[in-house]
Amino acid sequence: MSETPEQSQDTRRRWLLSAPAILTILLFAAGPLIVVLLFSFMERGDYGGVKFGQFSTEGWLSVIYTKDIFDDSLVFADANLAIFWRSLKLSLMTMSGALLVGFPTAYFIATRPAKSRNIWLFLITIPFWTNLLVRTFAIMDLIRNTGHINNILIGIGVIDEPIQMLFTDGAVLFGLIYVYLPLMVLPIYASLEKLDLRLVEAGYDLYANRAQVLRHVILPSCRPGIIAGCILVFIPSIGAYVTPRVLGGGKNMMMGNFIELQFGQGRNWPLGSALSMTLLFIVMILLIVYVRQDGKKGETDGH
Amino acid sequence: MKSETDFTQPSVAAEGVVKKFGTFTALKRVDLTINQNEFFTLLGPSGCGKTTLLRLIAGFESPTEGEIKLMGENIATLPPFKRPINTVFQNYALFPHMTVSENIGFGLKMLGKPRAEIAARVKEMLALVQLEAFAKRRTGQLSGGQQQRVALARALAPSPRVLLLDEPLSALDYKLRKEMQVELKRLQTETGITFIFVTHDQEEALTMSDRIAVLSAGEVLQVGDARAIYDRPADRFVADFIGEANFIAGTIESRDGAQHRVTLDGATLSATGDVDVAPGTAVTLMIRPEHVQVSTEASANALPARLERTVFLGTDTHYYLRLHNGEPFIAREQNRSAATAPLEPGADVYIVVDPQSARLLKD
Structure with a gap:
């Protein structure tokens, strides 16, 4: 079908009008990603950076393999995989932990009288006003060996020796849950607030006890909020940098720290870029798997 | 829950039930007995406490004082999920994440019934409300009337002792409401379950109920069948x-049993009533518009009035009259013959009152 002059003019105008948006996306979203992707396929520079135009798969190889210093043979990089695994494990645990704490919190707020809800929401968001580093150092001050918790426990005679809490995976997990909790509470609250309380009553009326009402009525109704909360917490925690750095010490690295290391002391930009892309793929694959699962569930549920 | 049915017990009884919300008293000492297999209606304007009473029976609220009894047993402290009572909610409250079948089977599933039994019962319920074709649909895809029927089926599926209906027809259009009234009455007769129906619509109450309780401001004013309440x-x-x-003020002249002579506006009327008042007391006389005849000739038991407006409505003619003391009066007459023309406005007429229909009210 050929276009009339007016139609083609109209099409051109539409493209022109959407140009700023397309340009913004290209410049600030797609552009940097392409740069990172290109860097991951280049030779590493001697003092950081990359040697432009020199193709190399070294960066990508180093993601999973490491060269033996003596005979240059490739060995599986256990350390890297351990970091991947820790990141994945910690962020899944953060997500679950935040859900366990966040759901009751959101439910509590959603069931308050309409007037006081805003105050509770305000209280939830207050920590966001303080710098993340300051909050993280505050946690550090609480849990270090000569910190408040250990001091109090020793003071009242529960323990003799301070418990090593700082620089453990537990500390990182606690820090991550604390930092990302509002991101879990807010979307769940939004979906719970819309929940028709008569549905809860209908559940009770139809012989469901409290646990059954929660499972069969409340949870399915705020599923979208729970999923949004989980995604919002999972994605930033898998790439978290500050929290594992401060609370995990140098040893308990997560991917964020590992990537930073390559761009800083490691001076291995291609590896850093490849790692960034790997992180991106992990998140993307998980999201795709989830979306497909959810889509299937929606189809079998009815229609 | 007793399994055997004791037919001497009332199905539901409220004994001295008081319900307060903070400083507001929603129910002021309500005593009510609802029989087994009865279609019982709680009728009253909004805010009269009828929904509160229903919620107390369902178990969503607990009474501040008094007892709620089911088959003679006090259930006031039982949570709703332990009461063999189900509710049809005003806006149906169907679970949006479930299909029609899942909604209907929910109660049985929560009771831990085997799958096969649930499936059979759901099928039976779908047939009862004529929704077999919609079993797999989501409730959001149904019309108001269909949702209404799903809500009914869902509440009836676990075979409750009592079914509570909280203004279930208010969201439907007029024609559908009429159909559902008949449908509800049929379901009640077929299932033999006690229905407690809450409404503010007097016509709905008169159409379906075996007995009606009229509530106002947290009190039960009268309990009786449709005729008792109306007449x-x-x-x-x-x-x-x-x-x-029509309400007219008068004074008691004399009394002979239940029959009283009342003087008002220069005329004397005969009226019935159980009020025990001495001659000379001021009373109010209630006369229904259809219980009078408008005539141009004076007769016994008639009030003189002036005809101000005549409205011909085909089956009926409405007369808007004014008594000599200035009070308005409405009369309604059936047009029994095409040959008789309605009276013309402006005429001096007499309102002839049926002595059995004029009723004395407590003031």
């Missing part, structure tokens, strides 16, 4: 809330 209202509120009524 022998306990007080002015009931008379005014159900149907139309």
Whole structure:
């Protein structure tokens, strides 16, 4: 079908009008990603950076393999995989932990009288006003060996020796849950607030006890909020940098720290870029798997 | 829960039930007995406490004082999920994440019934409300009337002792409401379950109920069948809330059993009523518009009036009259013959009152 002059003019105008948006996306979203992707396929520079135009798969190889210093043979990089695994494990645990704490919190707020809800929401968001580093150092001050918790426990005679809490995976997990909790509470609250309380009553009326009402009525109704909360917490925690750095010490690295290391002391930009892309793929694959699962569930549920 | 049925027990009884929300008293000492297999209606304007009473029976609220009894047993402290009572909610409250079948089977599933039994019962319920074709649909895809029927089926599926209906027809359009009234009455007769129906619509109450309780401001004013409530209202509120009524002030002249002579506006009328008042007391007389005849000739038991407006409505003619003391009066007559023309406005007429229909009310 050929276009009339007016139609083609109209099409051109539409493209022109959407140009700023397309340009913004290209410049600030797609552009940097392409740069990172290109860097991951280049030779590493001697003092950081990359040697432009020199193709190399070294960066990508180093993601999973490491060269033996003596005979240059490739060995599986256990350390890297351990970091991947820790990141994945910690962020899944953060997500679950935040859900366990966040759901009751959101439910509590959603069931308050309409007037006081805003105050509770305000209280939830207050920590966001303080710098993340300051909050993280505050946690550090609480849990270090000569910190408040250990001091109090020793003071009242529960323990003799301070418990090593700082620089453990537990500390990182606690820090991550604390930092990302509002991101879990807010979307769940939004979906719970819309929940028709008569549905809860209908559940009770139809012989469901409290646990059954929660499972069969409340949870399915705020599923979208729970999923949004989980995604919002999972994605930033898998790439978290500050929290594992401060609370995990140098040893308990997560991917964020590992990537930073390559761009800083490691001076291995291609590896850093490849790692960034790997992180991106992990998140993307998980999201795709989830979306497909959810889509299937929606189809079998009815229609 | 007793399995055997004791037919001497009332199905539901409220004994001295008081419900307060903070400083607001929603129910002021309500005593009510609802029989087994009865279609019982709680009728009253909004805010009269009828929904509160229903919620107390369902278990969503607990009474501040008094007892709620089911088959003679006090259930006031039982949570709703332990009461063999189900509710049809005002806006149906169907679970949006479930299909029609899942909604209907929910109660049985929560009771831990085997799958096969649930499936059979759901099928039976779908047939009862004529929704077999919609079993797999999501509730959001149904029309109001269909949702209504799903809500009914869902509440009936676990075979409750009592079914509570909280203004279930208010969201439907007029025609559908009419159909559902008949449908509800049929379901009640077929299932033999006690229905407690809450409404503010007097017509709905008169159509379906075996007995009606009229509530106002947290009190039960009168309990009785449709005729008792309509023809022998306990007080002015009931008379005014159900149907139309003329109220005229008068003075008791004499009394002979239940029959009283009342003087008003220079005329003397005969009226019935259970009020025990001495001659000379001021009373209110309630006269339904259809219980009078408008005539141009004076007769016994008639009030002189002036005809101000005549409205011909095909089956009926409405007369808007004014008594000599200035009070308005409405009369309604059926047009029994095409040959008889309605009276013309402006005429001096007499309102002939049926002595059995004029009713004395407590003031």
